Amino acid sequence: MDPHSQSPPPAAEDDPDAMPREQQQREEAPPGYVPPMSPEEVAAVEALLGYEFKDKSLVGEALTHGSFYLPYRSGDSTYERLEYLGDGVLTCLVSREVFLTYPDLPPGPLTRLRAANVDKEKLARVAVDHGIHRFLRHKAPKLEEQIADFVKELGQYEYHSNGLLDAPKVLSDIVESLIGAIYVDSKYNQEQVWQVFRNLADPLISLETLGKHPVSELLEFGQKTGRIVDISKDGWVKDTKVDVFVDGVLVASATYAQKKEIASNRAAKAALDKLKEMSGQSDVQSAPAEAPEPLDELDHYGALELQ
Amino acid sequence: MDPHSQSPPPAAEDDPDAMPREQQQREEAPPGYVPPMSPEEVAAVEALLGYEFKDKSLVGEALTHGSFYLPYRSGDSTYERLEYLGDGVLTCLVSREVFLTYPDLPPGPLTRLRAANVDKEKLARVAVDHGIHRFLRHKAPKLEEQIADFVKELGQYEYHSNGLLDAPKVLSDIVESLIGAIYVDSKYNQEQVWQVFRNLADPLISLETLGKHPVSELLEFGQKTGRIVDISKDGWVKDTKVDVFVDGVLVASATYAQKKEIASNRAAKAALDKLKEMSGQSDVQSAPAEAPEPLDELDHYGALELQ
Numbered sequence: 001m002d003p004h005s006q007s008p009p010p011a012a013e014d015d016p017d018a019m020p021r022e023q024q025q026r027e028e029a030p031p032g033y034v035p036p037m038s039p040e041e042v043a044a045v046e047a048l049l050g051y052e053f054k055d056k057s058l059v060g061e062a063l064t065h066g067s068f069y070l071p072y073r074s075g076d077s078t079y080e081r082l083e084y085l086g087d088g089v090l091t092c093l094v095s096r097e098v099f100l101t102y103p104d105l106p107p108g109p110l111t112r113l114r115a116a117n118v119d120k121e122k123l124a125r126v127a128v129d130h131g132i133h134r135f136l137r138h139k140a141p142k143l144e145e146q147i148a149d150f151v152k153e154l155g156q157y158e159y160h161s162n163g164l165l166d167a168p169k170v171l172s173d174i175v176e177s178l179i180g181a182i183y184v185d186s187k188y189n190q191e192q193v194w195q196v197f198r199n200l201a202d203p204l205i206s207l208e209t210l211g212k213h214p215v216s217e218l219l220e221f222g223q224k225t226g227r228i229v230d231i232s233k234d235g236w237v238k239d240t241k242v243d244v245f246v247d248g249v250l251v252a253s254a255t256y257a258q259k260k261e262i263a264s265n266r267a268a269k270a271a272l273d274k275l276k277e278m279s280g281q282s283d284v285q286s287a288p289a290e291a292p293e294p295l296d297e298l299d300h301y302g303a304l305e306l307q
Numbered sequence: 308m309d310p311h312s313q314s315p316p317p318a319a320e321d322d323p324d325a326m327p328r329e330q331q332q333r334e335e336a337p338p339g340y341v342p343p344m345s346p347e348e349v350a351a352v353e354a355l356l357g358y359e360f361k362d363k364s365l366v367g368e369a370l371t372h373g374s375f376y377l378p379y380r381s382g383d384s385t386y387e388r389l390e391y392l393g394d395g396v397l398t399c400l401v402s403r404e405v406f407l408t409y410p411d412l413p414p415g416p417l418t419r420l421r422a423a424n425v426d427k428e429k430l431a432r433v434a435v436d437h438g439i440h441r442f443l444r445h446k447a448p449k450l451e452e453q454i455a456d457f458v459k460e461l462g463q464y465e466y467h468s469n470g471l472l473d474a475p476k477v478l479s480d481i482v483e484s485l486i487g488a489i490y491v492d493s494k495y496n497q498e499q500v501w502q503v504f505r506n507l508a509d510p511l512i513s514l515e516t517l518g519k520h521p522v523s524e525l526l527e528f529g530q531k532t533g534r535i536v537d538i539s540k541d542g543w544v545k546d547t548k549v550d551v552f553v554d555g556v557l558v559a560s561a562t563y564a565q566k567k568e569i570a571s572n573r574a575a576k577a578a579l580d581k582l583k584e585m586s587g588q589s590d591v592q593s594a595p596a597e598a599p600e601p602l603d604e605l606d607h608y609g610a611l612e613l614q
Contacts, residue, residue, distance in 0.1 A: 080414040081406065088402025088421070095395025096495060099388065107387040114395070188403060190497055 036060050041135060048130050049178060051196050053185050058082070062177035065138035065170060079177035086180030090118050093194045094204075102207065109207065116205045121165055123172035126200050128154060132178070133171055143170055159203070162211040163265035175200070214268035218244065221275065231264055244271040251275070343367050348442060355437050356485060358503050360492050365389070369484035372445035372477060386484035393487030397425050400501045401511075409514065416514065423512045428472055430479035433507050435461060439485070440478055450477055466510070469518040470572035482507070521575035525551070528582065538571055551578040558582070 037045075037060035045059050046052050053059055057077075066078045091114070098105075098113045105113075116122060127133045128151055136143075146168040153165055179197055186192040203209070215231065222229030230245040242263040244252045252270035256263030344352075344367035352366050353359050360366055364384075373385045398421070405412075405420045412420075423429060434440045435458050443450075453475040460472055486504055493499040510516070522538065529536030537552040549570045551559045559577035561570040 081412075081417065084414045084417050084421075085402055085406045088399040092395040092399035092497075095392055096490075099392045105388075107391045110388065110391050114391075183403075188497075190399075190495075 037063065037135075037137070045132070045135050045178075048132060049182070049196055050199055051182055051185075051192070053181070055185055058181040058185055059178075060137070062181040063135050063137050063174055065136060065140065065143070067140040067143075068137045070139045079174060082177035082180035082184070083173045084176075084180070085183060086176035086178065087118075088180075089183045089190065089193055090176060090179055090197065093190060093197065094118050097194075097198075097204070105207070109210075113205065113207065113210060116160060116210055117201065120169055120172045121160060121167040122201070122205065123175040124150060124167035125154065125160075126175050127171040130200055132174060136170065136174055138170070143168065147171065159205055159209045160211055162213050163262065164214070164269055166259055166262045214265050214272055218268040218272055221272070222246070231268060233260060233264065242267040244268060246271065246275070344370070344442075344444070352439070352442050352485075355439060356489070356503055357506055358489050358492075358499070360488070362492055365488040365492055366485075367444070369488040370442050370444055370481055372443060372447065372450070374447040374450075375444045377446045386481060389484035389487035389491070390480045391483075391487070392490060393483035393485065394425075395487075396490045396497060396500055397483060397486055397504065400497060400504065401425050404501075404505075404511070412514070416517075420512065420514065420517060423467060423517055424508065427476060427479045428467060428474040429508070429512065430482040431457060431474035432461065432467075433482050434478040437507060439481060443477065443481055445477070450475065454478065466512055466516045467518055469520050470569065471521070471576055473566055473569045521572050521579055525575040525579055528579070529553070538575060540567060540571065549574040551575060553578065553582070 036057065039056070042053070042056050042059045045063070061077045062079050062082050064078050066080075068078070094114050094117045095110075098110050098117070102110065102113075128147075133147055133151075147170070150165065150168055150171070157165065179193060182196055183190070183193050198204075218229055218231070221227070227247050228245075230248075232243045232245060241253055241255045242260065243250055244267045251274055252267050254263040254267035254270065343364065346363070349360070349363050349366045352370070368384045369386050369389050371385050373387070375385070401421050401424045402417075405417050405424070409417065409420075435454075440454055440458075443454075454477070457472065457475055457478070464472065486500060489503055490497070490500050505511075525536055525538070528534070534554050535552075537555075539550045539552060548560055548562045549567065550557055551574045558581055559574050561574035561577065
């Protein structure tokens with residue numbers, strides 16, 4: 001049999017049986033051939049986004065991870081370039097939204113609000129909230145696990161975990177790449193891009209729902225109350241545990257398998273919760289610097305361990 | 308005399324003697340009163356930018372540093388909010404420009420090109436190239452010195468010093484704030500913003516003129532040639548000197564008054580220049596990893612000291 005006869009048949013754009021045909025293509029296709037997204041899948045993504053693409057190939061490109069081409073090549077038509085562009089246009093549009101919503105807000109909080117609305121976790125939430133992650137094209141089984149873990153834990157936090165969750169980067173990437181794809185497809189029409197993102201990202205994080213980062217909050221607490229806060233990342237089990245000491249007493253710990261930063265945040269959060277509970281305050285922040293609460297009773301509580 | 312009579316007279320919009328009148332106003336004005344920019348100054352800035360503002364007050368806001376209000380208050384109408392907005396819109400537009408200019412470039416170099424065209428030094432260059440810094444309104448004498456130093460050293464580097472110059476942040480800030488002001492004034496018309504910035508920033512840094520960061524280049528050199536490169540920031544005069552050792556031999560040093568990072572970059576650059584000179588190569592990068600050049604002759608050269 002002539003090996004050239006193995007080249008893929010023309011894309012079955014109008015065929016209602018596109019899915020099986022696509023699988024068949026994949027089996028028959030030469031090494032490295034990657035099928036386009038089926039028209040049904042493209043239409044489903046368009047419906048999720050509320051945007052109809054003129055160039056349908058942009059949808060597949062925005063949703064294709066480099067691993068999808070494995071084991072043959074790392075792939076030309078992957079989402080990274082569109083992700084880069086989407087990151088740029090989102091930065092601009094969210095900057096503008098926050099600027100207009102808060103006409104008197106100083107640049108510090110403006111920047112924090114912008115960051116919270118375009119960071120890895122917020123965009124990964126957008127992907128999961130709208131089921132966009134189901135259309136990711138990849139061949140990296142580990143990604144599937146990470147996404148499943150994230151989806152499971154997400155419900156614990158209404159708007160944002162502020163550093164307690166480790167969102168898979170691939171999820172924020174595909175939201176950025178789809179936004180980049182719309183920017184290209186609409187001939188760089190920022191208002192069309194904004195309309196799509198505004199709907200997807202609803203509710204945007206506002207000054208009211210903007211949380212504090214637990215490590216910053218704990219350190220501020222230390223400063224305000226004159227207590228010595230020590231977040232120790234080199235405990236007795238080196239490199240797998242973060243301990244929080246307040247005035248030399250172990251208040252909370254968190255262990256970690258992968259990211260030390262997430263463990264630090266979780267330990268800080270646990271310490272804050274404990275300190276709040278003990279001082280009977282709903283907000284540790286408001287503890288007056290003049291009259292710090294005594295922390296002697298911490299000894300009776302012992303250390304809180306988190307997994 | 309009734310203190311209320313000291314309130315400033317109405318702005319002399321049509322008065323050709325606006326400058327002396329403004330000084331007079333400043334002396335008579337109540338504490339914290341800040342005069343608007345004169346119509347002549349506004350027109351001069353508009354001419355530099357190639358953009359005519361509908362709302363002239365945005366020009367003064369974009370060029371007013373917080374210190375301008377000293378000693379009375381830190382100021383409402385300062386450039387920071389517009390700077391935040393300008394940063395967002397520039398990120399988007401430069402992302403797009405680089406994306407379109409290099410249709411096949413992977414995201415890594417795309418991101419480096421974007422960064423080089425909107426970073427502190429590039430934007431500070433734009434301010435100086437067009438004389439925008441002359442219109443900065445401030446009362447911080449130290450800024451004037453920093454700007455003068457930067458202007459003096461700028462000519463040594465054609466496109467970008469890649470970390471060897473310490474550009475005053477205030478200069479990049481006012482370019483961003485003016486861009487933010489145009490974005491607001493044009494009712495968020497990104498094409499008008501781009502037209503202004505494209506002219507101001509010409510020539511944009513391209514793949515051909517994108518330099519390498521000296522520290523990265525030196526470390527890459529070490530990896531490729533199998534030499535041990537050590538950039539030591541704790542020399543015998545602690546915290547004021549950076550030494551570069553290659554295979555244990557001191558190759559270059561740089562001292563610093565303020566920023567350790569700039570000194571590291573300068574020491575790395577001096578080390579690279581020396582290594583290039585010794586190996587007779589115009590590009591150390593191309594040294595083959597298989598056959599590293601011997602470095603024994605370094606001892607005869609001794610250490611190069613930079614101020």
